[in-house]
Amino acid sequence: MIRGCRAWGRAADARAALAEHRAPAYVGGTKSPRRGPAMSDVEVVRNDAKERYEITVDGDIAGFAEFVFASPGRFIFPHTEIDPAYGGRGLGTTLVGEAMADMARRGDTVIPVCPFVVKYLKEHEVPGLKIEWRPRDVEVAEHAPTDEKHPGDEGVGDWRG
Template sequence: MSDEVDNFSIEHDRSGQQFLLRDGDKQIGEINYLAFGEDGKERILYHTGVNKEYEGRGLAGRLAKAALDDTVAEGLTVVPVCPYVRSYLKRHAEYAGHSTPVRPEHLDVVPEEYREQ
C-alpha cells in the first residue's frame, strides 16, 4: 500500500475548449477540443499531452476518460482526431456508441499541426 498522496485533478476549461490536468496548482497536461456542427453536437478531440516528467503514470488515460465521460454526459458525439483518444476508444468498448469516424470536414477545422490521420 502506498502512502503517496494523489494531487492530480482535471478541470474542464470551457472557454479554452480543453480539459486541464493539474498536479496541485501546476498544469501538467491537456486535451484540446473543438465544438463542431451547426448544433455543436460533435466534440472533436484533437490533442492530448502530458508533460514529459509525468509520462508513464496513466495520467493521459485519466484525462481521456474525464474528457470522454464529460462529452457523453453532455449528449455529444466524440470525433477522435487525436491518436491517443482513438487508441483509448479501441480499448474501452463502453464508449462504442458515442463516437463517429473522422471526416475531412472535421480535419478542416483542426489546427494544421494536429491533422495527421
C-alpha cells in the first residue's frame, strides 16, 4: 500500500483544483498502454511556480513530486502524490524517473526524503544524477510501504530532517 504524509482526500476541492491546473515546462512523456485498448498521452512537466514536477494523463494532472530549494544546485524531494483515480498504473515511477532525469540534465543535486523517491533511486540508475543521501531518510524508506499496488499518496516523512 502506498501511504503518505498527506491524505489525498483531505479537502474535497483538492482533486478539482489539481485536475483543473495545466502545467508548463515539458520534461518528458510517453504513450502508455497501461490503460487498456485506448492509448493515453502521459507527460511530465516541471512547474517552478509550484515547486514540483507534475504528471499529466491526457492533459489532466494525475500527480506530482514536490521539490524544495535547499541551496544553489541542491533540491530536496519531500513528497510524491498520485491521485487515487490514476493509481496502479506506474505513474509514480514514471513521474519520479522523469523528474530525476531532468535534475541530472540540469546538473542539480537531489536530496531524496520522500521514501518513494529514495526507493526509486536505490533501484534505478539515473545517469549523471548527483544524490546527497541522508541516512535517516534511507532507513525510513527501507521500512515504508512504497509500492504502487494501491492508488494514493506515495511520500511519507518529514523533509526537514
